[in-house]
Amino acid sequence: MGNIFPRWINLLPIKLIICLGALATVIAGLTWYVATPKFTRVGYAPQQPIPFDHSLHAGQLKMDCRYCHTFVEDSPHSNIPAAQTCWNCHGPGKVKADSPALEPLRQAMDTDNENYTGDPIRWVQIHETPDYAYFNHAAHVNRGVSCVECHGKVNEMSVVYHAKNLSMGFCLDCHRNVDEHLRPLDQITNLDWEAEDENVGEFYARIASKSGKSEAELMEADGIGEGDSLTQKIVGKHLQGLWNVHPPQDCASCHR
């Protein structure tokens, strides 16, 4: 009786295992590459009903974020401004009142406009957490987390795009190393702020007045001498202590 199976069959199971392994690796790799927020969300720059230019308003004119996003300090939700807010500057007789780009605004606000509807402008939401994750803007901006940490340098974007991935890993990175992200409250909406810009004397004076230690003691402990500039780690460490910031890391803090 001859051999039923040819010799190469002996290697078949090993080859199959290798191929299936390679296939699984490639599928996992591709999923990681194209099906995570780093790919699916970063770069999302939808067309808005009015091509509102943040780099002009927040960058060039240096308007504060809170002129329009009025209740970010009071509310979990950072509000899209009411049409009235645009109307404050772009109403009849004011800045660029006749610009064709502002037609949707006139339809919402100008009762003399022939296409007046009075309906809100339908801005397209760019940054949108899943409905099972509850993010609270007020809790963050009132404890030294700047807009820029999650939204990027909006003051340089003529068309706003999704700059950070806002995945769960992104949240946890910050919750675990919060001192790398805190800044003084008066700089929350200054998207260009760097710890190095902070005035050393003023900063330590502020910390010292609330911590019970002297400025000299604090500076010596940090190894900051005359003429040195602050680093994010030092600023963050002091602010974290000052405000007693302990970001929660249990599931129920965000998935409630």
Added chain:
Amino acid sequence: MRWFFLVLAILTVTIVSALGPRGAKFTSPPFELFPDMDRQYKVKYQKPSHFFADNQGSRKPIAGTVPLGFVQPIDASAGIGTTNLDFSVGSDYYNTGKFEDFFGEGFPEQVKVDEEFLERGQQRFEINCTVCHGKSGNGQGVVSKYWAIPPTANLLDPRVKALPEGQLFWTITHGKGLMGPYNGAINVHDRWAIVAYVKALQASTGE
């Protein structure tokens, strides 16, 4: 086996190059693998809701009801007073800046004018007012540098200096001339803080 790897490599390269690099700009709504729990059918902040006839998720309070988030007055005879949200309700001086038909002078008893209050006023002034009125209140805000619109009131002008606190509050609340109303953007307490800061700015420029 050689063929398998060749096909796999070609497929991978094709998929990755067809979908483009990470971070590229795109305008279509982001792809979601399992959207069923990501996008739940519930009323959300500033989102439309097809549950309601006018498709607006944000509802106005029904007439005669007290919305959630507002404080119920303990003494019912006192009527609805100040609220958590602190927007104008009621007709007292604190909420209107007026006594009957006249603008009031001085600050209402609900606010305490101290350093903290003035700092709050400065912060709110710089957020909401400097764009037009300028950081010092002289009416030369950034808007006047770029666009020829009718001049903004100089808050340091003797005419404005003479205005009573209540009238400044009323103007912030309802706007005046080209200025829009800020009653929806600044709460009552902060409006008084701005009034206090403007008064301080005026005092700092002398007579």
